[in-house]
Amino acid sequence: xxxxxxxxxxxxxxxxxxxAIELRARGWQVTLIDQGPLPQPDAASTDISKVxxxxxxxxxxxxxxxxxxxxxxxxxxxxxxxxxYHEVGFLVMSRxxxxxxxxxxxxxxFLTQRGQHLRRTSPEILRELHPAWNHxxxxxxYLNPAGGWVESGRVIARLxxxxxxxxxxxxxxxxQPRPYFAGARCTGITSSAGQIWQAxxxxxxxxxxxxxxxxxxxxxxxxxxxxxxxFQPQAPSPFTPPQFPVWGADIGRTGWYGFPANAAGLVKVxxxxxxxxxxxxxxxxLPAEEEERYRIFLRETFPPxxxxxxxxxxxxLYCDTFDGAFWIDHDPAHPGLIIAAGxxxxxxxxxxxxxxxxxxxxxxxxxPWTWRYRWREKxxxxxDGARATMTHIQSTxxxxxxx
Numbered sequence: 543x544x545x546x547x548x549x550x551x552x553x554x555x556x557x558x559x560x561x562a563i564e565l566r567a568r569g570w571q572v573t574l575i576d577q578g579p580l581p582q583p584d585a586a587s588t589d590i591s592k593v594x595x596x597x598x599x600x601x602x603x604x605x606x607x608x609x610x611x612x613x614x615x616x617x618x619x620x621x622x623x624x625x626x627y628h629e630v631g632f633l634v635m636s637r638x639x640x641x642x643x644x645x646x647x648x649x650x651x652f653l654t655q656r657g658q659h660l661r662r663t664s665p666e667i668l669r670e671l672h673p674a675w676n677h678x679x680x681x682x683x684y685l686n687p688a689g690g691w692v693e694s695g696r697v698i699a700r701l702x703x704x705x706x707x708x709x710x711x712x713x714x715x716x717x718q719p720r721p722y723f724a725g726a727r728c729t730g731i732t733s734s735a736g737q738i739w740q741a742x743x744x745x746x747x748x749x750x751x752x753x754x755x756x757x758x759x760x761x762x763x764x765x766x767x768x769x770x771x772x773f774q775p776q777a778p779s780p781f782t783p784p785q786f787p788v789w790g791a792d793i794g795r796t797g798w799y800g801f802p803a804n805a806a807g808l809v810k811v812x813x814x815x816x817x818x819x820x821x822x823x824x825x826x827x828l829p830a831e832e833e834e835r836y837r838i839f840l841r842e843t844f845p846p847x848x849x850x851x852x853x854x855x856x857x858x859l860y861c862d863t864f865d866g867a868f869w870i871d872h873d874p875a876h877p878g879l880i881i882a883a884g885x886x887x888x889x890x891x892x893x894x895x896x897x898x899x900x901x902x903x904x905x906x907x908x909x910p911w912t913w914r915y916r917w918r919e920k921x922x923x924x925x926d927g928a929r930a931t932m933t934h935i936q937s938t939x940x941x942x943x944x945x
Contacts, residue, residue, distance in 0.1 A: 547571070548741040549904070550731050552719055554580045554712065555587035556694075556890050557882040558747030559701040560897030561904070566708045568901060573711040573739060575719050575731055580712065581698040584826075586749050586858055589770070591801050591810055592694040592890040593788055595632045596658070597686055598927035599648035603911060605656065607892050612688055614894030626697050630783035630802060632689035633672065634790040635663065635680040645794030645928055650684045661685045674780050674844050680791070691788050691801050694890055701893075713739075720755050721746060721879060728879035745880045745904060750822040750859035752883040758875065762920050763863045763884050766817030769828060770810060770858050771836050775850040778807035790928065791843050797930030798839055808853055811836060814887055815930040817860060826857035860887040866926040870903050870915040880904050884915075888926040 547570050551562045554576040566572045581588040594615060596608030615627035640647035650660055661667075662684050669677040706712055718734035721744055730740035748755055750765035775781060781803045791798040797815035804810075818829070833852060840848040861883050863869050869884035882900045889896070902909040 547743065549573075549743045549745060550575060550739055550741040551745045551747060552576075552721065552731055553585075553747035553749060553751075554582060554702060554714075555585045555698065555747060555749055556701075556893040557749075557885075557896055557900060558745070559698065559705055560893060561745060561747060561882060561900035562710045562897075563701065563705050563708055564897035564901040565904060566705070566710050568905070571741075572705075572709075573713065573741065574705065575713045575716050575739065577716055577719055579714050580702040581695045584859075585698075586860065586885060586887075587698050587890060588695045589856065589858065590693065590695060590772070590804060590808065591691045593632070593689075593799065593801075594627060594629075594692050594891045595686070595689045595788075595928075597632060597634065597645075597649040597653065597689065599645050600652045601927045602652075603914060604888075604927060605652060607895055607911065609656075609688075611892050611894045615692065618894060622700060626693045626700065628690045628692070628783075629688070630690040631685050631687045631787035632790070633663065633683065633685045633787050634793060635668065635675065635683035637680055637792050638682065640682045646683055649686075649927075653686065658686065658688060661687070672785055674786055674846050676843055676845055679842060685787070689788065692890070692893075693804075697893065721876075723876065726875060727877045728873070743878055743880060743904065745882060745900070747882040747900075749883060749885060750861045752861055752881065754822055756873075756881070759869075759881075759883075761864075762918075763861055763869060765820050765822045766860045766862050767820045767826065768813060768815070768817045768858045768860060768887065769832055769836075770812040770856040771833070772808045772810050772853045772855070773840075773847060773850040774806075774808055774853040775803070775847060778803035778809070780846060781809050791839075793928050793930065795930060796839075798843070799928075809847060809850070811840070811847075812858075813930070814928060817862070820859065822859055826859075828855055828857065860885060862886050864920050865918075866929060868915040869917075870900055870912065871917040872903070872906075874917060886926055887929065 551558045551574040562572045562574045598604040619625045636646045665677040716733045722730040722732040728744045732738045753760045786802045797813040800811040863884035866886045870882045873879040
């Protein structure tokens with residue numbers, strides 16, 4: 543009888559954990575190693591919330607992946623016996639009438655063609671049903687009821703528990719783990735303490751640390767810092783669903799998005815923009831005047847939230863690829879090494895489908911969605927369908943097309 547193949551997974555975020563669970567179910571002997579505890583506090587997968595949406599302009603693949611993911615998020619809620627996915631809807635508004643080629647227009651048109659039931663939203667409807675919004679500033683948009691947010695840090699903890707229960711060995715707090723090579727072949731993982739783990743294959747799912755660990759990828763992917771603010775209004779009820787669902791405010795042009803108040807009354811506001819290139823291991827700092835930038839936006843968009851006390855901030859790291867697509871493939875220069883990285887700020891919503899995608903790549907099995915994430919040459923830049931270009935905003939930061 544053939545012994546199961548062995549694989550080391552480096553990184554316990556949404557890519558690494560789902561791949562570990564799926565590969566274990568397929569008979570692999572799986573060991574997952576992470577530099578911190580799970581959930582890892584510095585990882586992109588760890589936070590109080592992540593957006594779940596199927597809205598991707600005219601991007602057929604990511605729309606279909608979003609639709610299937612939402613179905614599976616619902617199934618996970620049932621399986622877990624608690625709602626970690628909150629289907630409160632996704633409200634996207636524009637300061638201008640929806641125009642073809644814009645994220646809001648194209649998402650609305652494409653989803654409608656696919657049979658999704660969306661509610662077009664006018665300033666009058668915004669004033670009546672979503673009173674926290676400045677209805678004089680936002681002219682057009684829609685609400686997609688199939689979408690919302692997920693308690694991402696708690697999901698990672700759940701997945702780690704499921705991985706252990708399935709027989710995945712999880713090693714936490716490994717000091718500075720990195721791939722180990724014998725010549726060009728990757729044969730395992732080593733740590734700064736001199737530990738060496740060996741296996742038939744190594745899956746690197748290290749997020750923003752990937753271009754540091756694999757410098758030959760630095761031309762096609764890099765770490766970018768994105769800021770997140772948590773506000774705590776004295777009266778959180780106006781910022782709860784249904785009047786205040788997950789939202790995007792001219793997101794394709796400005797990057798602004800956010801969430802309803804959570805159980806602790808915190809309202810998370812963030813920006814899905816070009817960000818700042820950083821080294822993942824460097825100290826995480828906020829740019830000067832960042833809070834005032836957020837306050838200006840809130841005064842223009844959500845006046846009742848503009849003066850709410852600031853509870854906390856976070857610097858979230860993306861692993862951006864040049865074209866915004868994930869990077870999931872065997873490394874042609876290093877046999878035995880598989881990469882699953884390049885979240886580009888929009889991966890967590892797909893957590894329920896990522897394990898199968900990555901496992902199929904590991905096993906060289908056909909999958910209609912893996913071609914897009916293959917090893918590829920750097921060409922033109924693109925976006926994920928909701929990433930701010932920031933080209934109309936005065937900024938000292940490079941635009942998405944310059945990054």
